[in-house]
Amino acid sequence: MDHVLIEALEVDTVIGVYDWERTIRQRLHLDLELATDIRPAAQADDIHLTLDYAAISERIASFADAHHFALVETFAERLADTLRQEFAIDWLRLSVRKPGAVANAASVGVRITRGQA
Numbered sequence: 600m601d602h603v604l605i606e607a608l609e610v611d612t613v614i615g616v617y618d619w620e621r622t623i624r625q626r627l628h629l630d631l632e633l634a635t636d637i638r639p640a641a642q643a644d645d646i647h648l649t650l651d652y653a654a655i656s657e658r659i660a661s662f663a664d665a666h667h668f669a670l671v672e673t674f675a676e677r678l679a680d681t682l683r684q685e686f687a688i689d690w691l692r693l694s695v696r697k698p699g700a701v702a703n704a705a706s707v708g709v710r711i712t713r714g715q716a
């Protein structure tokens with residue numbers, strides 16, 4: 600299966616389990632692999648026959664802006680649901696990283712896969 604990629608996408612959102620985290624915006628780093636057959640789009644050279652990574656990136660930014668969660672788990676799960684409802688995504692792998700959350704780690708976070716490949 601082919602994949603459309605979105606790597607190291609940075610979004611700002613309100614996220615965290617502690618009270619002080621509810622008053623600030625923090626940066627998340629996202630990586631996505633979106634399974635799709637790219638051959639029809641490649642053959643026709645037509646954006647409408649593939650997953651538009653620009654449109655999906657914009658949707659992710661608006662999602663992050665509109666939602667305030669405690670856990671990165673919730674952010675990942677709800678974002679995956681939203682993208683699969685709004686775009687023709689049968690399968691995806693999504694990593695959500697929260698850099699700086701743990702002092703001695705480059706980043707921490709979750710990786711999920713959803714759907715049928």
Ligand SMILES: Nc1nc2c(c(=O)[nH]1)N=C([C@H](O)[C@@H](O)CO)CN2
Pocket residue numbers: 614615616617620669670671672697699700701
């Ligand atoms: N598995 C998780 N562990 C933790 C999370 C989380 O979202 N998932 N969040 C926090 C705090 O918000 C932390 O990021 C603040 O620095 C702690 N553990």
